[in-house]
Amino acid sequence: MGKQREEIFKIIDRRIGNKKPRIIISVPHAGRTIPEDVKQRLAIPLEEAVTRYDEYTEEIALEFADLAVVQIANISKYAINLNRSHVIDELDLGVVFDPVGNYYPANGGLTATPTLEDRDNERLVQLFTHEHTPVWQYDSKNHCYLTEKEIKSRIKRYHRPYHQSLQSLLESAANPVVLIDLHSMSKGPFDLIIGDGRGRSTGSSICQNQLLPFFSESNMLIGYAGYGRRDIRDMPYHHEAIRHSGGYITLNYGNQDRGIYAIQIELNRKTCQDNYGEVIDTLKEFIEFLSNNTKQGGFF
Numbered sequence: 334m335g336k337q338r339e340e341i342f343k344i345i346d347r348r349i350g351n352k353k354p355r356i357i358i359s360v361p362h363a364g365r366t367i368p369e370d371v372k373q374r375l376a377i378p379l380e381e382a383v384t385r386y387d388e389y390t391e392e393i394a395l396e397f398a399d400l401a402v403v404q405i406a407n408i409s410k411y412a413i414n415l416n417r418s419h420v421i422d423e424l425d426l427g428v429v430f431d432p433v434g435n436y437y438p439a440n441g442g443l444t445a446t447p448t449l450e451d452r453d454n455e456r457l458v459q460l461f462t463h464e465h466t467p468v469w470q471y472d473s474k475n476h477c478y479l480t481e482k483e484i485k486s487r488i489k490r491y492h493r494p495y496h497q498s499l500q501s502l503l504e505s506a507a508n509p510v511v512l513i514d515l516h517s518m519s520k521g522p523f524d525l526i527i528g529d530g531r532g533r534s535t536g537s538s539i540c541q542n543q544l545l546p547f548f549s550e551s552n553m554l555i556g557y558a559g560y561g562r563r564d565i566r567d568m569p570y571h572h573e574a575i576r577h578s579g580g581y582i583t584l585n586y587g588n589q590d591r592g593i594y595a596i597q598i599e600l601n602r603k604t605c606q607d608n609y610g611e612v613i614d615t616l617k618e619f620i621e622f623l624s625n626n627t628k629q630g631g632f633f
């Protein structure tokens with residue numbers, strides 16, 4: 334593995350035998366590496382930048398490297414958000430907000446609460462911290478925080494290699510295959526949220542009839558927001574479940590017709606902190622359950 338690739342991501346596979354993987358786990362927000370050129374552009378202290386990542390996701394994914402092939406980002410999401418489309422739009426260039434803070438929807442309504450934080454979070458490269466202070470030094474020559482050229486260069490160097498690798502892992506996998514995109518959230522009412530892009534990347538019927546019932550025996554509180562506005566009990570989907578219903582990775586790779594089922598799993602960090610062992614045990618059973626159902630006679 335070249336040094337350059339190590340800076341971006343690593344692949345861990347501790348499965349025994351040479352069989353094609355049935356489960357692939359992608360961990361796009363575990364990274365804490367900030368390359369030199371990116372460091373030089375920061376307006377916030379480096380110590381602060383390296384603390385913003387999806388805590389617990391790397392160590393949890395590594396617990397399952399004997400069941401799945403695991404790809405973990407090393408690069409910080411401040412350099413680039415690997416769970417966003419590589420297509421640069423107006424939002425990425427920071428021209429979406431008007432002077433009074435109104436915004437222009439750019440994502441087809443996937444986000445439940447269009448706050449400034451949410452909109453900024455949808456960018457390939459985040460421009461503001463949670464406290465709404467700029468992440469990057471202002472480029473007074475080009476009158477912006479980041480030029481299109483700089484974003485393009487980060488896509489080429491960091492985003493593309495991660496996705497080329499994930500794509501080739503999926504191509505070399507068994508069919509059907511399940512892609513799990515693993516994340517963690519800092520707060521919220523759920524212990525875990527399952528996202529399939531509002532029914533698009535795995536299918537609401539599999540999620541509602543197979544995946545959610547799996548967790549009914551566990552003590553974990555599970556969130557899910559499928560297609561439409563209401564669940565099978567005619568209850569409106571929770572806004573947190575909508576908010577974490579799946580990003581670019583889930584939507585881009587999930588393709589039921591091709592036998593690729595993509596699920597985003599968003600873990601509550603508080604739950605990970607308080608009940609780590611239980612989270613691991615439940616997820617291990619879940620991954621085994623998914624894997625078994627990719628075999629003949631399963632629901633995938």
Ligand SMILES: [Zn+2]
Pocket residue numbers: 362387515516517
């Ligand atoms: Zn994340």
